Amino acid sequence: MKLGFIGTGKITAAVVQGLCTSGIDGLSIAVSPRNEATSSFLAQHFSNVRRMHSNQQVLDHADIVCIAVRPDQAAHVLSQLRFREDHIVVSFVSFLTCHELVRAVAPARQSCRAIPLPSVIHHTCPIPVFPAIGPVMDLFSTIGQPVTVDNETQLHALWTLTGLISPFYDLLGSLSDWTVSHGVRPDTASQFTADLFQSLAHAARQSDPIAFDALAHHAATPNGMNEQAAHEILASGAHQAYRQACDRLVQRFPILDE
Ligand SMILES: NC(=O)c1ccc[n+]([C@@H]2O[C@H](COP(=O)([O-])OP(=O)(O)OC[C@H]3O[C@@H](n4cnc5c(N)ncnc54)[C@H](OP(=O)(O)O)[C@@H]3O)[C@@H](O)[C@H]2O)c1
Numbered sequence: 383m384k385l386g387f388i389g390t391g392k393i394t395a396a397v398v399q400g401l402c403t404s405g406i407d408g409l410s411i412a413v414s415p416r417n418e419a420t421s422s423f424l425a426q427h428f429s430n431v432r433r434m435h436s437n438q439q440v441l442d443h444a445d446i447v448c449i450a451v452r453p454d455q456a457a458h459v460l461s462q463l464r465f466r467e468d469h470i471v472v473s474f475v476s477f478l479t480c481h482e483l484v485r486a487v488a489p490a491r492q493s494c495r496a497i498p499l500p501s502v503i504h505h506t507c508p509i510p511v512f513p514a515i516g517p518v519m520d521l522f523s524t525i526g527q528p529v530t531v532d533n534e535t536q537l538h539a540l541w542t543l544t545g546l547i548s549p550f551y552d553l554l555g556s557l558s559d560w561t562v563s564h565g566v567r568p569d570t571a572s573q574f575t576a577d578l579f580q581s582l583a584h585a586a587r588q589s590d591p592i593a594f595d596a597l598a599h600h601a602a603t604p605n606g607m608n609e610q611a612a613h614e615i616l617a618s619g620a621h622q623a624y625r626q627a628c629d630r631l632v633q634r635f636p637i638l639d640e
Pocket of ligand 1: 388389390391392393394414416417418437449450451452453455459474475476477496497498499500
């Protein structure tokens with residue numbers, strides 16, 4: 383399988399490392415020269431990764447091409463490239479719609495948008511893809527769990543939640559620090575906090591259907607700590623702050639003509 387990456391930054395580094403440690407047979411990856419440090423690192427660490435001299439060389443090498451430049455760079459970068467009809471193009475670019483993508487990568491016949499996150503490096507990442515293209519779903523199933531959505535509006539809603547990674551870690555950091563202020567050793571605090579919330583997410587993932595209301599209710603013993611904290615935090619408006627942040631983030635995506 384011949385893959386190419388245009389834009390070798392944070393997300394390409396994670397996807398390439400995830401793929402190279404996933405045990406796929408016959409994988410050959412070409413990465414674009416920018417960023418120099420990241421592309422050189424990948425080429426030095428994985429024998430099946432080559433750092434090309436130009437973006438066009440990446441395309442010429444690849445059957446599946448992933449576009450991973452920043453949104454404000456994407457139109458210009460794509461306009462400089464000559465795609466083939468048989469290229470499959472996967473765009474990670476947040477604010478580039480399918481309509482814009484199809485036009486920018488013509489004459490390539492198959493293109494889609496996808497949302498891999500840095501946790502693909504550990505092969506444990508939900509990866510929304512739209513539209514679902516068989517070879518792309520197969521590829522991403524080696525580094526995570528491909529997620530099918532029905533349209534771009536749904537894709538943008540899921541993409542919005544990926545803007546909560548920093549607030550999530552900030553919250554965990556704050557809770558971990560709180561236990562440290564009560565005498566817990568910092569390494570114990572951070573490990574316990576990460577493990578606690580991972581175990582809760584894992585338990586939710588095991589239930590079928592996943593009903594967050596029911597899980598919250600089940601944990602809330604009458605007059606217990608969970609019931610008290612759930613009431614206090616809801617009343618404080620903290621949930622509303624997250625929803626309002628999402629309302630503003632989703633507005634950054636282009637309006638769709640669906
Ligand atoms: N990070 C994530 O978790 C994540 C998740 C999903 C989707 N995405 C999307 O993926 C895209 C990349 O995100 P990122 O976080 O990886 O950003 P990033 O770390 O800034 O990577 C972008 C890369 O593009 C390179 N670049 C700039 N101009 C170029 C050109 N003309 N030709 C080739 N490469 C060029 C940059 O090189 P220089 O460093 O030399 O400028 C940089 O290494 C964005 O559109 C983002 O929305 C990111």
